[in-house]
Amino acid sequence: MSEFDERIKSFQxxxxxxxxxxxxxxxxxxxxxxxxxxxxxxxxxxLESWLxxxxxxxxxxxxxxxxxxxxxxCVKKGNKGAKKEKVANISxxxxxxxxxxxxxxxxxxxxxxxxxxxxxxFMILSLLQHSDEGEGFTAxxxxxxxxxxxxxxxxxxTVRRKCNAYLQEGxxxxxxxxxxxxxxxxxxxxxxxxxxxxxxxxxxxxxxTDSLGIAASELLDCMDEENDVFRIKHxxxxxxxxxEVLLKIFHAIxxxxxxxxxxxxxxxxxxxxxxxxxxxxxxxxxxxxxxVCGFIERTKRFYCERLDGIYEVKELGExxxxxxxxxxxxxxxxxxxxxxFNNNGTAHIVKLSMxxxxxxxxxxYIVERIEREKRGGKLSKTADGLYLYEALVFDANEMVPWLxxxxxxxxxxxxxxxxxxxxxxxxLDYMYExxxxx
Amino acid sequence: xxxxxxxxxxYYQVLRSILNKAYRNGFISKEExxxxxxxxxxxxxxxxxxxxxxxxxxxxxQKKDGGYVNGLDGEIKTPISSLLKxxxxxxxxxxxxxxxxxxxxxxxxxxxxxDAEPIWSKESIRYIDRFEMGDSFENEAYRAxxxxxxxxxxxKKVVKIEYKSTKxxxxxxxxxxxxxxxxxxxxxxxxxxxxxxNGNSKKDVDYETLNLQNVxxxxxxxxxxxxxxxxxxxxxxxxxxxxxxxVRILIRxxxxxxxxxxxxxxxxxxxxxxxxxxxxxxxxxxxxSIETELLIEVMSFGPLIRVTGNECFLAQxxxxxxxxxxxx
Numbered sequence: 001m002s003e004f005d006e007r008i009k010s011f012q013x014x015x016x017x018x019x020x021x022x023x024x025x026x027x028x029x030x031x032x033x034x035x036x037x038x039x040x041x042x043x044x045x046x047l048e049s050w051l052x053x054x055x056x057x058x059x060x061x062x063x064x065x066x067x068x069x070x071x072x073x074c075v076k077k078g079n080k081g082a083k084k085e086k087v088a089n090i091s092x093x094x095x096x097x098x099x100x101x102x103x104x105x106x107x108x109x110x111x112x113x114x115x116x117x118x119x120x121x122f123m124i125l126s127l128l129q130h131s132d133e134g135e136g137f138t139a140x141x142x143x144x145x146x147x148x149x150x151x152x153x154x155x156x157x158t159v160r161r162k163c164n165a166y167l168q169e170g171x172x173x174x175x176x177x178x179x180x181x182x183x184x185x186x187x188x189x190x191x192x193x194x195x196x197x198x199x200x201x202x203x204x205x206x207x208x209t210d211s212l213g214i215a216a217s218e219l220l221d222c223m224d225e226e227n228d229v230f231r232i233k234h235x236x237x238x239x240x241x242x243x244e245v246l247l248k249i250f251h252a253i254x255x256x257x258x259x260x261x262x263x264x265x266x267x268x269x270x271x272x273x274x275x276x277x278x279x280x281x282x283x284x285x286x287x288x289x290x291x292v293c294g295f296i297e298r299t300k301r302f303y304c305e306r307l308d309g310i311y312e313v314k315e316l317g318e319x320x321x322x323x324x325x326x327x328x329x330x331x332x333x334x335x336x337x338x339x340x341f342n343n344n345g346t347a348h349i350v351k352l353s354m355x356x357x358x359x360x361x362x363x364x365y366i367v368e369r370i371e372r373e374k375r376g377g378k379l380s381k382t383a384d385g386l387y388l389y390e391a392l393v394f395d396a397n398e399m400v401p402w403l404x405x406x407x408x409x410x411x412x413x414x415x416x417x418x419x420x421x422x423x424x425x426x427x428l429d430y431m432y433e434x435x436x437x438x
Numbered sequence: 439x440x441x442x443x444x445x446x447x448x449y450y451q452v453l454r455s456i457l458n459k460a461y462r463n464g465f466i467s468k469e470e471x472x473x474x475x476x477x478x479x480x481x482x483x484x485x486x487x488x489x490x491x492x493x494x495x496x497x498x499x500q501k502k503d504g505g506y507v508n509g510l511d512g513e514i515k516t517p518i519s520s521l522l523k524x525x526x527x528x529x530x531x532x533x534x535x536x537x538x539x540x541x542x543x544x545x546x547x548x549x550x551x552x553d554a555e556p557i558w559s560k561e562s563i564r565y566i567d568r569f570e571m572g573d574s575f576e577n578e579a580y581r582a583x584x585x586x587x588x589x590x591x592x593x594k595k596v597v598k599i600e601y602k603s604t605k606x607x608x609x610x611x612x613x614x615x616x617x618x619x620x621x622x623x624x625x626x627x628x629x630x631x632x633x634x635x636n637g638n639s640k641k642d643v644d645y646e647t648l649n650l651q652n653v654x655x656x657x658x659x660x661x662x663x664x665x666x667x668x669x670x671x672x673x674x675x676x677x678x679x680x681x682x683x684x685v686r687i688l689i690r691x692x693x694x695x696x697x698x699x700x701x702x703x704x705x706x707x708x709x710x711x712x713x714x715x716x717x718x719x720x721x722x723x724x725x726x727s728i729e730t731e732l733l734i735e736v737m738s739f740g741p742l743i744r745v746t747g748n749e750c751f752l753a754q755x756x757x758x759x760x761x762x763x764x765x766x
Contacts, residue, residue: 006482007449011442022704049482058711095707095723097619098673106448106480113444115495121450122457122498122514130511150509152497170520171445189518189550193526196547198538201588205538206529210622211558215525218446222516224455229591231630233621236704244441247521250558267694281563285623287701293564338566357765365604372569401738408758411765428762430741435752437759 004042006049007112012311014107015241017043019308022092022104022238044090050106056093096235100227101207104237105217116154120162123150128172128185135177136184139163193223200225208232210283210290212243236288239308248313249292252278255315256322258297261305262312274305277319279326281307282339291339295325302329304339332394334376340395352420353390354403355412360385366409373402386411396420407431445516448479452487453496454516460499460508467505520554528556533575537584572625573651584618586656587629591615594668596661599631600654612659616645616672626651632675635667643667645675647727676725683748684708684721685732691716695742702735729754 008014048055094103123146127137137145139160146152146159163183166172173186193199200220204227207216220226252259261274276294282304283290291304319325332341335349358366370379370389377391393399396415403413403424415421431437444450455474460466471491475483490496491506499506518526529535530547539547574580590597600610613631620627627650634642689699696718700710703722710720724732733754736743745752 006480006486007447045482049480052481056709058709091709093707093709096705098676098707108442109446109448109451110480111442111444111447113447113449115490117444118450118453119496119498121445122453122510125514125517126510126512129515150497169443169445170523171517185517187515187517189523190515192546192550193518196539196543198540198543199547202529202535202538205534205620206532208620211563212441212525214441215522216529218441219518219522219526221446221451222518222522229588229618231617231619233619233628234623234705236701238701238704247441247557250562253558253562254555266697280561281558283563283565283568285565285568287698288704289701333564336566372571373567374570375567400740404738404740405734407737408761409765410762413766427740431759432763434741434744435756435759437756437763 004045005112006046007110008046008107009112011107011111011244014043014046014110015311018047018104018107019238019241021047021090022094046110047090047092050110051092051103054092054094054103056091058091094237096237097231097233099231101217102213102235102237102240104240105207105214107241108214108218116158117162119152120146120154120159123152124159124162124166125185128183129187134184136175136182138177138180138182142183190222193219201229204228205230208235210239210285211246211281214240214243234285234288239288239290242290242307242310245307245310245313246281246290249278249281249307252313252315253280256318257315258317258319260312260314260316261292261310262314263305263309264311266306266309275316276303276305277322277325279322279329284338293329293339295329302332302341304341335392335394337375337391337393337395338398340398342394349392349394350396350420351390351392351416352396352399353388353412353414354406354410355382355386355388356406356409357411358385358387358409400424441521443519445519448483449487450516452478452483453498454514456506457498457508457510458513460506461510461513465502465505465507466499471506523551523554524557527551527554528558531556531560536576537581568622569624573627579655580650583653583656584627584650586658587615587650587653588618590656590658591618594663596659596663598657598659599648600656601648602652602654604649604652608654612661613648614663614667618650619647629653630672632667632670632672635663635670636661640666640670643670643675644679645672679725679727680723681726681729681748681750683750684723685736685745685751686747687720687722687736688713688744688746689718689720689739690742690744691718692742695739699739699743702739706732733758 096102124142127142127145131137140156142163143154143156143159146154163172167174167183171185172183174181174183176182200223203216203220203223204225207213207220207227208230249259251257258275258277261276262271263274264271274296275298276292276296278292278294279302280293281290282293290307292307292310293302293304295301296303356366356370358364367379367387370387374389375391377389379387379389382388391399396417397420400420400423403410404427407428413421413424452474455478456466456471459470459474468488471488472484475487479487491499494501498509500509526547530539530544530551535544587597589595594614596612596614598610598612600608602608613633614635616630616632618627618629628647629650630645630647633644633646637643687699689696699720703720707723708720710718713719722732729751733751736745737755737758745755
């Protein structure tokens with residue numbers, strides 16, 4: 001049996017586990033029926049090691065499935081089994097606006113490495129950052145130096161491979177000297193950003209914003225800075241786990257590429273592949289969800305795919321009509337309330353209108369709220385204390401949760417898609433029944 | 439390069455910190471090493487990192503007098519990768535950067551980053567439900583107020599703030615700024631300020647929030663605060679302000695409601711348990727000042743969420759439903 005290690009090789013595997021614990025926050029061993037018990041135990045132990053301060057344990061009664069599992073386990077082991085009637089549920093108890101950083105960045109900071117990796121890292125950087133030799137060093141010279149100074153014997157090939165990897169990542173630079181390649185470390189950017197104090201403060205804020213906050217966190221680590229000023233409201237920390245995918249999609253958008261997406265449904269865990277020309281990232285600041293919005297050539301439609309369901313992005317080549325499709329998307333966006341471009345499989349536009357009652361002047365904040373949230377809809381005053389909101393959208397189903405926030409004020413609701421009206425009314429009736437409203 | 443990189447991982451950062459401390463002081467004790475690990479790494483690193491140092495398998499630190507000395511030639515700096523350069527290039531194009539940097543600093547950075555390409559452009563992101571009318575980050579007066587408040591937060595200095603309320607009333611008061619909060623949804627900044635900080639008891643201290651957009655002017659005050667006040671943890675005050683009873687909701691897992699609700703309420707401290715195969719109970723902690731916001735968030739789920747407590751929250755929901763029944 002391999003020894004437990006809090007570091008990880010695969011980000012994807014831990015991404016799934018952390019998300020399940022974080023989002024659902026009530027998982028017991030039995031809820032992870034996709035994996036073996038040992039995998040569950042290791043992942044849970046890792047989670048506790050990374051995020052110990054935020055892990056909450058509750059002991060709840062075992063359900064029948066958990067009892068069956070324990071019994072089978074005991075039969076296998078030949079013992080009578082534990083008599084405990086309760087099982088530990090672990091969850092992540094995180095109130096985002098009380099924290100100075102996103103604790104889930106720790107998942108990114110847990111990548112495994114070999115002893116050689118870390119030793120070479122510090123020895124090479126020490127030589128290149130502190131030598132008076134301005135020209136830099138060849139791989140051969142570095143190898144010799146490590147042997148002489150530290151008594152560490154490395155293959156020249158190993159040192160060259162490490163230097164080339166760092167070169168590719170931009171950590172080192174190189175110059176030709178005759179027919180030899182010399183490596184050096186340019187710290188001018190590092191020194192500059194250390195000296196611009198405002199930049200560290202900016203990074204403290206940007207680590208919380210919606211895209212690639214982990215990059216800001218890594219820069220703060222490099223600068224030995226920690227956030228002591230900023231807080232975030234309406235932030236959804238879990239979505240940082242999708243930033244690797246987001247990075248690949250941004251790359252594809254910048255290069256006008258068509259991509260193959262490997263998708264695992266968040267709802268039912270089924271897997272599928274989709275070819276898409278990614279055009280934009282859509283962000284919901286209310287739910288934190290992020291989507292890639294793109295053109296699907298197969299169906300000739302725009303479609304949004306959730307980033308948290310995507311686990312692989314493969315570029316397929318440049319899409320010649322990228323600019324044309326982007327223009328078409330821009331033309332369609334005013335009628336997209338959220339992320340849907342069709343209604344029941346059709347692409348026709350639906351008209352929705354809602355009349356609400358406002359006690360003026362002291363409830364004028366409701367009018368201001370609609371002005372802020374109307375997303376291209378039109379608001380007009382029709383009589384004293386009555387306002388009409390009208391919108392033309394592809395999919396009025398997406399509006400329903402927002403419309404419900406006006407419960408208590410709705411005087412009338414009309415929709416050219418009659419099923420919306422029906423569903424809204426039916427749900428209201430159900431709520432009256434639920435809360436015993438006479 | 440990927441974001442998931444060992445170079446920017448906890449172990450490399452901790453070891454760099456240990457090495458630099460050992461270099462600066464000529465020695466590092468085992469206790470100091472443990473402190474560094476506790477502050478920067480994971481819980482179990484407290485076993486793995488000292489083990490590696492003790493066994494000599496990393497061979498960078500040499501044992502001496504019950505501690506270690508650094509065998510390297512100086513302090514180590516982590517260079518900035520191409521990916522992080524590209525990230526810097528991206529954020530210096532964001533309007534919020536002008537809150538922190540003046541034009542000459544932005545130009546200096548642009549020059550240093552001339553070979554990097556931004557990772558995304560503003561046009562590549564659409565915020566589908568962000569409120570209109572966010573803060574005027576590029577407004578000169580807003581920037582000046584922001585910078586003064588940022589300085590006061592960091593240095594724990596009392597400030598005099600002229601503030602215009604949403605109803606248009608102007609006031610000038612002294613506050614001790616605590617934190618600056620950014621809301622993605624509103625694209626706005628708010629300031630957490632402490633009140634009653636000059637009293638005899640820490641228990642008297644409470645907080646309020648001010649919209650930065652409504653701050654007319656800020657100036658540093660001559661008022662001094664005690665060291666004890668400077669150490670006040672604003673989280674304690676926020677927690678103290680939570681309602682005694684959390685909101686208690688039952689979620690029926692239909693139309694994917696469970697997942698939607700868990701994401702929707704992910705920014706609240708909460709605890710969820712399974713009641714039966716299709717129902718979950720979720721307790722959400724909240725502060726009275728955001729009660730209405732939470733109420734409309736709960737209402738947006740319609741009948742898929744049933745509020746069972748607390749009494750006050752439930753009563754407000756019922757009142758809205760009763761009003762609705764009379765209207766339509």
